[in-house]
Amino acid sequence: MKIIFPYGPTITAVGAGLCLAVLPTAPAGADDGTRVRCNDIPGLVDAINDANTNGGRITLAPRCTYTLTAPDNTDDGLPEITGNVTISGRDTTIRRDPDAAESFRIFHVVEDGTLTLKSLTVRGGLSTGTGGGILNERGTLNLNDSVIKDNFAATGGGLYNIGGQLALDRTTVERNASASFGGGVANDGGGTMTMKDGALRKNRAVNSNGGGLENIVGTATLESVSIQGNTALVGGGIRNPNGSTVNLKSSTLRDNIAVTGAGLSNLASTATLVDSLVTRNTAITAGGGILNEANGHVTLTRTRVVDNAPDNCSPDGSVPGCTNSTTSVAPPPSQKFLPDDDVKDPK
Template sequence: MSNYLAKNNAAESEVAPKRRRKLWLAGVAGLTGVVSIAAVGVATGAGAVGTESPRWSTAQQVNKDGDQAAEEGREGHKGKKDDRGRGDKDRGKEVPCDSDKLIQAIIFANENHGGVLELAKGCTYTLTRSDEFGNGLPVIEENLVLKGHDTKIVRAATADNFRILNVGRGGNLTAKGLTIKGGQTRELAAAGDTPEAVWSRFSNSVEATKVAQAGKDYMPVLQAKPKGAALKAAQAPGEVSVLAQPEPNDGAGVLVQPGGTAQFEETHIVANQAGGVGGGLANFGKASLYHTTVADNTAFFYGGGIFNAGVLQVRESRVTNNDAIIGGGGISNGAAFIFRQDIDGGTTLIEKTEITSNEVLGFGGGYLDIEGNSTIKAAKITDNTAVLAGGGVTAAGDSSIELKHVEVASNSTVGVGGGIALAFGAIANVDDSKVVSNKAGFFGGGVFTVFSEATFRNSEISGNRAVGPLGVGGGIFNVIARTDLDKTKVAHNFATLRPGGVFNFLGEVNVDDKSAITANKPTNCEGSFTPVPRCFG
């Protein structure tokens, strides 16, 4: 798969890999109660996100050398023209290595139809204060280009909590050659939205594994309609999920509001922490990343690295070492809750990108889609971890996900679906891809699917393991779902209990004559409640 991935050319001095927590060491026997969000301290955020211009004080805008207006007159004068006029316009306005002057330059650009800001080479613009809406820099309301040259914009470690960048409605940000680091927003109150409670809307796998551990028949639990779905419907009758407005605590590194647009090239979004969704980036508008790294970010709810509820494109980039509590350690397209309104996933296109070494206490260690549309091409989703479900990829609700030329490998979960977990209405099309060497503590080392549909074409599901004492379905675990295998190999998978290849219960598994289910241990399909055609042993 490495032939599909281009090297990230951006400097990576600030993105040294951190030591990963060993969630797997929690053990399958410790699944019950290991992810209670109540153990994490929370505080309710206040105020609005702020779509209007921030009210920066005059003292904050005045530069050290004299009057602000005089400075703007020197740097932004539009009167006298000379031969250098066109070149100056193309080059943009140079911003000295001073955070006050950066703030001043953005305000001036907002008031004068945008502009290009040439940031100082090798400079660190350290932000120490924010506006009343929790923005470290003025909300971007026009076409603004921030051109860095090994340039960093960081929040001071001792400063109050605030995000770094906010792109408002009508704003269009282009960032190149930057490091955006250290943004932090206050935690929103959990209000009972724990990983277990939210996942119970889509699957009863947590309850089923508890029953299995007690030595009882877990299938009636697993095949029942998820109780959390009924709970949500009862609490909010007639309510439908919508493309929501961001909360004040979303997007610690960057927030793109509905109607806003942002492009990032050769940029690092690192070490930001959101009290809501989107540790590195929360996109409710349009955002694109190219040759960009999103690393070491954290979100209190969804999208440790990136949260999307708009249109997102990520190309030839890296999303690595990010963490979330409920869903989508690396990237989350959409969010579900129990006691608040859902956020529909948007539309994402991920190409030639690595999503690696991300973690979540809930589901979707690498990538999560809820009620959205996702296309992932020529990518690697590897070495991610989830406690409840979907170490690599999770799709839930009325979501649609397409994987093409994708390697889903070496991901793990204490629960179900080491590589891929599909639940309650999800549809997945997997073409020319590999689901290999993933690990689950209970059901579906490679693929776990319940009340969903999946098609695998010209693909391989091999070397996956369901390794716990009650592990079943090393390759595929299919319950009241439909899985189609077209020119696909399911081989060399392992489960503690039979079958090791494909487990099917009241579902439909279609195997064409060019597919093979072979060399799985302890059996290929023997032990399934519902027979699997063209499967022997």
């Protein structure tokens, strides 16, 4: 009998009773690292532990869902990332089992650890603390062509980056929620966040602020990003308080909802918007497009803030170049939009 693996050589079985389930995770060449069979959780745990010690790449099965039924440690579904670990898939999902008895996030990157995820969906994490999907605690987290969705935490429903380096490339953060701040992403404690060609979409800070992004005492730079359909009490799309810095380029803040500051809430901080559009956001009281308070500084360069309700910017006159006229102005030709269906959503 011959057994042909999705990866690697053909193996000849010597006994009729050989079971695929007991075969070990397959080693791979230097380019591919360690390959882990579909939904082989013990194999994935072993591969992460080995990569923590020796560095290296882990390749998961394409179009496969790896389901975590119990935590590896107190708070995390998989071993803490302490080394330099890269995990790649192809339309591959790692999720917490919806019927799992315990609450746990999926990944936790600790100080000096580096985690790179490629073509993966991180889904269904549930944390009573920070980072429902992933917590990056003074480490480095890189997400490429990935999706963070349907996670929940007290703070940072999808991702919580505290004092670390967070880079998202062609990545979507959607349908995550937090009880407190940062429904999609919380960037805190001097953390640095960069995001390019992706979306913060339909996230919710249930009882607090920063539906899509809470950038608190941090620096966040977003280019060609759609921030759309997020909700919070303050800062439906983005909240930028307490001396933080947010930079938007060729991005859209659209269809977000909050009590105040539906598109962007800027409090005693700096926000720069270049070649961007803030439109169709709705606040219950004020700051439909932008709420700028406590001597905050907002700069608009080739950027339009239009068709927000009940106003575009509040207080009136606090954002140079922003008026509360109801006249719609077309975005500049250089404006880049990211339609809802532009980002692939692996299942």
